[in-house]
Amino acid sequence: MSARSAGGRSQARAGKAPRLRVNPIACEAHGVCIELLPELIRADPWGYPIIRPGPVPDHLLPLARRAVASCPTLALLLGGQK
Numbered sequence: 001m002s003a004r005s006a007g008g009r010s011q012a013r014a015g016k017a018p019r020l021r022v023n024p025i026a027c028e029a030h031g032v033c034i035e036l037l038p039e040l041i042r043a044d045p046w047g048y049p050i051i052r053p054g055p056v057p058d059h060l061l062p063l064a065r066r067a068v069a070s071c072p073t074l075a076l077l078l079g080g081q082k
Contacts, residue, residue, distance in 0.1 A: 017055030018078050020064055024048070026075035033076045036067040049076070 020040060022033075029047040039060055040052045056064045056078070068078045 020051045023075045026073045032070050033067040
């Protein structure tokens with residue numbers, strides 16, 4: 001899908017910007033996502049990811065997709081706003 005929606009508005013302004021979320025049941029705190037995307041993800045005191053709230057900026061989408069694909073437990077998800 002294009003970063004632009006109909007009418008030239010960005011996905012963020014159209015309310016469809018992807019957001020990161022973590023499945024806390026599946027996450028085992030490997031830290032791969034934290035290493036790959038420190039701009040949006042930091043570790044809590046136990047090493048579990050804390051995701052910055054809000055949509056993923058367009059310039060970080062490739063890195064967010066890489067972090068999602070690299071999660072060994074498939075706990076990191078990238079999806080539309082709900």
